[in-house]
Amino acid sequence: MATTHPQPTLCDATRAMLRAAHVAWLHPKGGVGRVWIGRKGVDAEGDEIFEGETVDPAAVTLSPAFANADYSSLNTFWGRRRSGECLKSVGSTILDFDYNKAGLRFDGWAPEAVRDVLVEAMAEAGVPLPSIWVATGRNLQATYGCDGVKAAAWARVEAIYDALHGPDLATNGLPKAKRKRDDAVLDAFEARMLPVWRLFRDAGLDRVCRDGARVVRLVGSVNAKSGVMARLLGLSSFGDAVRYDFHALADAILPLSRAEILERRRVRAEAKAAVPANDNPAPAKPRRHAGPTGRWTGILRDLHAWRDGMGAPPVGMRELWIFLTANATAHVRGGCREDWAAELAPLAGLSEREAFRALGTLDRRQRRHEAGETDEHKGVEQSPLYNYSAATIVDLLDVQVEQAEAFGLRALFPGGGKALTPAERQRASRDARNPDRVTRSGQVEDRITDGGIARLWKLAGLSLDRCAQIVGRSRSGVAKAIAEAEAAPREPGVIPLDEMFSTGPVFAGSPEAEALVSTGFETTTPSTTIVDASDGFSAVHDTSRYIVVSASRELPVTLPEPEPVRVTRVTPFHAVVETASAVWTWTQTEDVWGRGRFDTWFLEAGTPTPADAAMAEAARRELAGSVVAAPRRARRAPIASKARHGVRGRLGASRPLPVTAADRQREVDLYREASGG
Structure with a gap:
């Protein structure tokens, strides 16, 4: 293992001079746009944020933000915002190696030793060497300095990143995905670059570090996590660094030069022109939200399944997972920035504020989509939302085949989506035809x-x-x-x-x-x-079971012990039933036509509890059962005067009835209460 060089001790003025020289090299005179400078701070909630401002390159050292600046942007921007949508020009490209991680091949090595291994592999593969190498205090970053090109060339910048980063590699070191068409030029390029891609993977290459708003640590700044100053490796000054012409650098890195690409396009155009034109071509349909049956539904399901299988998105991928999942959610059911942040932040282990900051560009594109705007891509109108392919998402999240098998991933399966079984395909077809069907x-x-x-x-x-x-x-x-x-x-x-x-x-x-x-x-x-x-109670088909259920009133599970019921029987056919909470009156009369007796039972006062109602009902049944049926009376002849008018009937027989002794004191109290004293 190589040893670490001793850390030089420099004064504040010297370190400020190094930082200014680094910014001047990244953004030389004659460029357009504004450069961002700043530092990483902590907000009131303890979250890390970037604090700084965008200034004119000539006024960097005059800005108050430069006094404590540790970072500078690679590219320049319009206005005061550092974002990909405000990109003005592209000045440099970067390779960020986080090699000091447990389990990696170069963990604990000195940055000079790691740089030497990488330079040797790149030179052997014929890859242009970076302009400068910077030891950031913990890891290593390599920068290609270029003359500024317009933001319109960003697609070519992404092609450079694709060629340097390479495809996602399996555990055996081979690309997970295979090309759809055979190409001898691309086969030769892959064979030449494969050792470099493997070495970059072992050195912890950050494959996410490729956006237009990327910042780099400045030489002369002190890494707060390690307390080590960032320094330039192998060069005494920035004036010794090589600066590339952007298109020349692209031709040297990419498998096809710009001239070869133009020639291929010309050949394809001639072949297409030789085919008879279609006089009635089908109009291209704009791509909208995928809806519940589109491919984004499967991608959204797999993103959550990947997160569940991993336990939580790894550190460094939390914002990326939130962004990709929110984009898939927007494709499926829409939404807004606040809803996505509130839903996904707890799942990723971040605060809602951090998630909210990561979804700014997606929120703007969602508003454009809701307004009915579309973007054109290769002659086809599509939604302004990000239309990443499944292979791109697999590459960004570094999904392995073993993980996809263990987590049950379908759409985000390395090397292409995993095919559905016939039963799954039939079920999905039925659900698409009739989403409300009963399974x-x-x-x-x-x-x-x-x-x-x-x-x-x-x-x-x-x-x-x-x-x-x-x-x-x-x-x-x-x-x-x-x-x-x-x-x-x-x-x-x-x-x-x-x-x-x-x-x-x-x-x-x-x-x-x-x-x-x-x-x-x-x-x-x-x-x-x-x-x-x-x-009261209602019997269920004259059975002995009684059900008292009320959905509108909640009663305690443990009911209080009921007090005894008091029955005052004034006559055999009239009684008063009293409980602690209510009073009932019971009366039994005989039908004038002799068809039997019927009871009159009504609540006279109070609001009964269920226990009191049950006891009162039991008392009513006992009262009704204690009455002895009267003997049947002989039919009397109808009265002559009534018979002449065609009226027939029976009159009730007169018979003595036993009368119970009245409660005199109760009668006195009732009289006083009724008469007001």
């Missing part, structure tokens, strides 16, 4: 629910035919549903119906009532109304 599992669940309701009524005394009529199924269907409900596993806390109704009434708010509601029992049916205890 087989849903049918079983509905049948078990209906079976629980029918079993309840069957226990209450109804016939199987009547149960089938209530749940809307056939006789055989309801029998099958009851059998499935009985065989279904019982959830914790649910009381079997047999036990529920074997001990007496079920009161609202009790565990039995909650279990009853969980079975899907309806409080009102066509044949019987289950009422609150305050309205």
Whole structure:
């Protein structure tokens, strides 16, 4: 292992001079646009943020932000914002190697030793060497200095990054994805660059460090995490560094030069022109939100599955995962920046503020989409949202084949999406044709629910035919549903119906009532109304079971112990029933036509509790059962005057009735209360 060089001790003025020289080299005179300078700080919530400003390159040293500046932008921008949308010109490209990580090949090496290994591999492959190498205090960064080109050349800059970073490599060191077409030139380029790509991977190349708003650490700044000053490697000054012509550098790095690319385009255009033109071409349709059946649905599912499998996005990929997931969410169901940040920040382990900052450009594109705007890409109109391919997302997240297999990924499978099985394809087709259809599992669940309701009524005394009529199924269907409900596993806390109704009434708010509601029992049916205890009891088909259920009032699970009921029987056919909470009046009369007796039972005062209502009902039954039926009376001849008018009837027989002794003191109290004193 190589040794680390001793850290030089420099004064503040010397370090400021080095920082100014670095900025001047990145943005030489004659360029256009504004350069960003600043430092990394901490906000009130403890999150890391970049603090600085965009200034004219000639006024960098005069800016207040330069006094504590540790970073500078690679490129220049319009106005005061450092973002890809405000990109003005491209000045440099960078390779960022985070080699000091546990498990990597060069962990703990000196930056000079790592640089020498990388330079040797690049020279052997014929790759142009970077202009400068900077030891950042912890890792290593290599920069290609170029003359400024317009932002319109950004596609060519991305091609340079693609060629240097290479494809995503599997554990065996070979590319995961294969090209769709054979090309001898690209095959030769891949064979030449493959050792470099493997070495870059082992040196911890940051594949995300390629956006237009990227910043670099300045020489002379001190790394706050290590306390080591960033320094220039191999050169005594920036004046010794090589500056490339951008297009010449691109021709040297890319597999095809600009002239070869133009020649290929010309050949394809001639071949296309030789084909007879279509007089009625189909109009290109603009691409909109994918919707619930598009490819973005699968990508969104796999992004969440990847996050669940990893436990959380790794450090360094949290903002990237939030951005990609929010973009997929926007394609599927739209949304806004605030909603995405609130939903995804806890899943990524970041604050909502950090997630909010990472979604600025996506939010602007979403607003453009909602306004009906479109972008044109290769002659096809498409949504302004980012239309990354699945292969690009796999490359950005560095998804491995083993991970994709373990996490069940489909759309984000390295080397291309994993094909659906015939059963999965058929199910997806059915869901697309009828998204509201009831699945087989849903049918079983509905049948078990209906079976629980029918079993309840069957226990209450109804016939199987009547149960089938209530749940809307056939006789055989309801029998099958009851059998499935009985065989279904019982959830914790649910009381079997047999036990529920074997001990007496079920009161609202009790565990039995909650279990009853969980079975899907309806409080009102066509044949019987289950009422609150305050309205009295309603017998279920003359059975001995009484149900008191109220969905509108919550009662405590543990009911208080009821007080004794008091029955004052004024006559054998009239009584007053009193409890601690209410008073009832009971009267029994005989039908004038001799068809029997009927009871009159009504609440006279108070609001009864369920326990008091139950005791009062028991007292009413006892009163009704204690009355001895009167002997049948002989039919009397109709009165002559009534017979002439065609009226026939029977008059009640006159007979003495036993009268119980009245409570004199109670009668006095009632009289005083009624008369006002």
